[in-house]
Amino acid sequence: MKSSASLLLSQKQSLVLTPQLIESIRLLQLAHTELRQFVEQEVEKNPLLELTTNDSEADDDFSSVLGEDPPRGERENGAEPSERLREEKSTRDTPAAGPGEDVNPERFVANPETLHEHVARQIALTAFNPQERMIAGALANHLDDTGYLPVDLLELAGILNVPLSVVERVLAALQLFDPPGLFGRTVRECLELQLRQQDRFDPAMAVLVANLQMVADREFKALQQLCGVDEEDLLDMLHELRALDPKPGHRFQSGGPESIQPEVWVQPSREGGWNVELDPNTLPKVLINESYFVEVSRLTAQNPKDQAFLNECMENANWLVRSLDQRAKTIIKVAAEIVHQQDAFLRHGVTHLRPLNLRTVADAINMHESTVSRVTSNKYISTPRGVFELKYFFTVAIGSCEGGDAHSAEAVRHQIKAMIAAEDAVLSDEEIAVRLRENGIDLARRTVMKYREAMNIPSSVQRRREKRGWP
Incomplete structure (x- = not known):
């Protein structure tokens, strides 16, 4: 067969995921705290966006609700409009406390002390020589959030180029820190440290701590024989053991306390059904200052570079507003269908929870399963039966x-x-x-x-x- 070259014209359709479309999909699975952080970052970058929770302020400042135009600024020191936009944006977003203005005292509350801060403070107050202080800092850096020390001392001694005996001596000093049990390398050592500081690590207790698996398996008769104590003494030892803290580092917080805030609220309606609403407090309210855009456009009309920057800001602002609106509509649509499917659960309790999967909800609201999965991730719903994660209602x-x-x-x-x-x-x-x-x-x-x-x-x-x- 003779081969030859030819030109063929064909048409085909394909879906191209643009960066903005990918970002819109990502917004669906963000929890409200993560969403607020994302929006705040966008507002910081875009001078045309404003984040507000007060409708009255919006009525005064934004052209989208026929508000008053912002004051006209003038170029100073030859600053370009794009730079001045960012400067004015920073100035408008920085709260200034005037005379007699109330100051929120929560702004001055100290953050909770972390485990590593607590240990560093005690190291600073301990009489270590320079070499020992260096070793103590290295050991503290390997401390995990539970208070355990998952490190090989011989390997660490080689890295620090110090004798193993010195590392062991420093570790022994660190194991006396507060709270008791810190720097234990195993659960057994952690409990042993606590018992030693209570002066309760006698031979019988040492045997009990050495056989924690038997304690977990409730092999009490065998433990009684191993420890050489009677039933009453063993009961007292077990109560002492259970009063210890196997994870002493967990009493310290790595950040502020986190609370669950439902994004969807369900309440009975007068007609006998259910009212499904979004909590407005979890939805960041973003507005576009169109009058500010028009005003600055006059100043940048003769500069293509600045005008392109301003148009890009407006395009990104419109995308963010549309994406947030679409996200809210999708969440309420999915939540309403879940409420419809689990009506018996809301009326009669968990024994009437129906088996449900993503496909059932997706087919009912004409969406893809992946969209429903993203919407129900890390989001909570408040019902008369309590607060539940949306994923809770999907069961086998x-x-x-x-x-x-x-x-x-x-x-x-x-x-x-x-x-x-x-x-x-x-x-x-x-x-x-x-x-x-x-x-x-x-x-x-x-x-x-x-x-x-x-x-x-x-x-x-x-x-x-x-x-x-x-x-």
Whole structure:
């Protein structure tokens, strides 16, 4: 066959993800705190954007609501309009406290002390020589958030080019720091340090700490023999052990306390349905100062570079406003469909939670599953039943013995927990599975065990030991 070259004309369509489209998709999965940080960064970069939470201020300042034009500025010292825009933006965003103006005292509250700050302060007050202080700083840098020291001392000594005995001597001094248990390399050492500072690390307690796995497995008879104590003494030792802090570093905060703020609120309506609304406090309100844009455009009309910068600012501002509006509409659309699907849960509780997946919601509102997944990530909804993450309502379906409607995995877990809480005689996993099948839930014993362990509920053997008086 003879080969030859030819030209063919064809048409095809393809979806191109522009940077702005990618950014709009990313906005969907941001929680309200992350969204506010993103918006604040955009407002800082764009002189045409203003972030406000006061409608009355918006009525006075923005042309989008027929507000008063901002004062006209003049070029000073030959400054370019684009530079002056940024300077004026910075000036307008900086609050100035006038005479007699109330000052928020929360601005002057000190941040909580972190673990590393707490340790550094104690190192500064300890009588170390320069070499020991250097070693102490290196050890403190390896301290994790729980207060443990996950480092090999021999390797660290080689890196610092100091004898291992000196590193061990400095570590021994650091292990006396407050709170007790810091710089322990294992759970056993952490608990041992705390007991030593309480002067309670006797031979019997040393044996108990050396066999923590037996404590976790509740092998109390064997522990009683190993420690050489009677039942009453062992109970006292176990109570002392449980009063210790296995993670002493967790009492320090790495930042400010975080609270859950729901973005969607659900309340009963007068007609018998549900009102689904977005919380306005979680939605950053961004407005475009169009009059400011017009005013500065007059000054930059003869300078193509400055005019291009101003037009780019306006384009980015319009994109941000549209993206935030689309994000809010998408969240309320997804939340409303979830509320519709889980109506029985809102009326009767967790036992009526329906099995639900992303595809069901996506098909109902004509969206892609990935969009629904992004919308429901890290977002919370306030209902008459409490505050839940939107992901909570998506659960696996468990079949029915009688061929009826499937059961939600979360509802089944709730039934297992209720059975164990109300048991007179301890129920085994097989007995729980039998009772569930009597209620029409087809669940295997292994699945019962998996759900029970996920809820941190002890096995029937361990629960039986507790009923006999063991802790």
